Amino acid sequence: MKAVALMRYLAISDPESLIDVELEKPDADGHDLLVKIEAIGINPIDTKVRSPKDQVEKTPRVLGWDASGVVEAVGSKVTLFRPGDAVFYAGSITRQGANSEYHLVDERIVGKKPKSLDFSMAAALPLTSITAWEALFSRLRVSTSGGDSGKSVLVIGGAGGVGSIAIQLAKKVARLEVIATASRPESGNWVKKLGADHVINHFGDMLAQLVALGIDAVDYVLILNSIDRHFSTAANIIKPQGAICSIVENERPLPVELLKAKSVSFHWESMFTRSSFCTSDMIAQHVILSTIADLVDATAIGTTLGCNLGLINAKNVREAHRLLEKGRVIGKLTLAGF
Numbered sequence: 526m527k528a529v530a531l532m533r534y535l536a537i538s539d540p541e542s543l544i545d546v547e548l549e550k551p552d553a554d555g556h557d558l559l560v561k562i563e564a565i566g567i568n569p570i571d572t573k574v575r576s577p578k579d580q581v582e583k584t585p586r587v588l589g590w591d592a593s594g595v596v597e598a599v600g601s602k603v604t605l606f607r608p609g610d611a612v613f614y615a616g617s618i619t620r621q622g623a624n625s626e627y628h629l630v631d632e633r634i635v636g637k638k639p640k641s642l643d644f645s646m647a648a649a650l651p652l653t654s655i656t657a658w659e660a661l662f663s664r665l666r667v668s669t670s671g672g673d674s675g676k677s678v679l680v681i682g683g684a685g686g687v688g689s690i691a692i693q694l695a696k697k698v699a700r701l702e703v704i705a706t707a708s709r710p711e712s713g714n715w716v717k718k719l720g721a722d723h724v725i726n727h728f729g730d731m732l733a734q735l736v737a738l739g740i741d742a743v744d745y746v747l748i749l750n751s752i753d754r755h756f757s758t759a760a761n762i763i764k765p766q767g768a769i770c771s772i773v774e775n776e777r778p779l780p781v782e783l784l785k786a787k788s789v790s791f792h793w794e795s796m797f798t799r800s801s802f803c804t805s806d807m808i809a810q811h812v813i814l815s816t817i818a819d820l821v822d823a824t825a826i827g828t829t830l831g832c833n834l835g836l837i838n839a840k841n842v843r844e845a846h847r848l849l850e851k852g853r854v855i856g857k858l859t860l861a862g863f
């Protein structure tokens with residue numbers, strides 16, 4: 526089968542950083558589905574895993590943690606899916622990624638593809654939807670049934686892949702007042718179209734911009750970008766007893782003492798926790814993806830596809846990495862077909 530893989534960890538400008546390879550088609554066993562891949566999404570995690578380092582793989586390493594396709598075969602323990610089902614999923618960071626014609630994935634982290642989306646639009650959603658859902662509803666414990674309606678959330682990094690779905694979930698599912706950050710006219714227009722009530726610039730004084738909007742403080746903050754830069758601002762902006770969740774890692778120690786006086790809680794979200802540790806509630810991601818598919822098919826939320834970059838091959842996947850490394854992608858990047 527065709528696949529896009531790496532052997533060495535090189536700068537994306539190097540044509541050897543991601544290469545076209547032929548691999549053996551794998552067999553499904555246990556809880557695994559063998560999926561014929563139709564489309565993939567590329568995320569910043571791909572560029573982080575691929576980042577230059579002094580390491581050489583003995584066999585081709587396949588990246589890619591967003592996919593849509595059709596179940597070709599199932600392992601003996603599979604109960605949720607059958608051959609022929611159209612699916613979408615992110616997969617596990619501990620296994621080969623999905624940038625290949627066929628891919629193995631545990632059924633418990635797979636959802637049925639939204640019927641109303643084509644494969645490319647569906648591949649834009651899984652990783653970021655799981656992240657945004659877990660951040661809002663599992664970590665910050667926002668009510669999924671409107672119990673926190675009218676409370677406010679600041680989404681820092683609103684136009685990125687995760688922000689694009691987080692805004693929609695916060696607005697349409699939780700019925701929160703959503704303030705999203707964006708620094709350019711085009712990213713500002715994008716977050717407004719997704720449902721943000723207000724837009725402020727993450728490169729400016731965010732507290733002053735909120736005060737100018739008549740907002741003194743917010744109930745929740747989602748940090749989706751540059752936590753070292755934004756943590757102190759989040760600590761200033763958050764209401765007493767509010768909650769902050771970050772999906773991005775810090776490079777310097779975080780001044781968590783800033784949260785003490787207001788009894789603010791701080792949460793991490795990593796969407797690979799459940800699959801990496803095979804937690805007993807791993808099937809929650811199957812449920813999240815199924816809920817996302819239902820919301821999409823009911824037109825409550827939409828795809829976050831920003832751009833389809835063409836066929837799945839090394840040249841086009843390198844282009845997706847190059848764009849993501851610039852840090853200015855709006856929505857999601859996908860590729861479809863081999």
Ligand SMILES: NC(=O)c1ccc[n+]([C@@H]2O[C@H](COP(=O)([O-])OP(=O)(O)OC[C@H]3O[C@@H](n4cnc5c(N)ncnc54)[C@H](OP(=O)(O)O)[C@@H]3O)[C@@H](O)[C@H]2O)c1
Nearest residue numbers: 569656682684685686687707708712750751772794795796
């Ligand atoms: N923990 C997890 O499970 C998890 C899951 C998914 C992603 N992540 C991580 O989350 C980060 C975001 O991923 P993504 O896919 O949403 O994003 P992305 O597509 O890389 O985000 C691009 C957006 O970030 C905004 N941005 C750039 N610099 C910023 C800054 N200093 N402050 C705030 N926003 C800034 C830009 O908006 P403007 O153009 O308007 O400036 C741009 O639209 C990545 O580091 C990724 O690895 C973590």
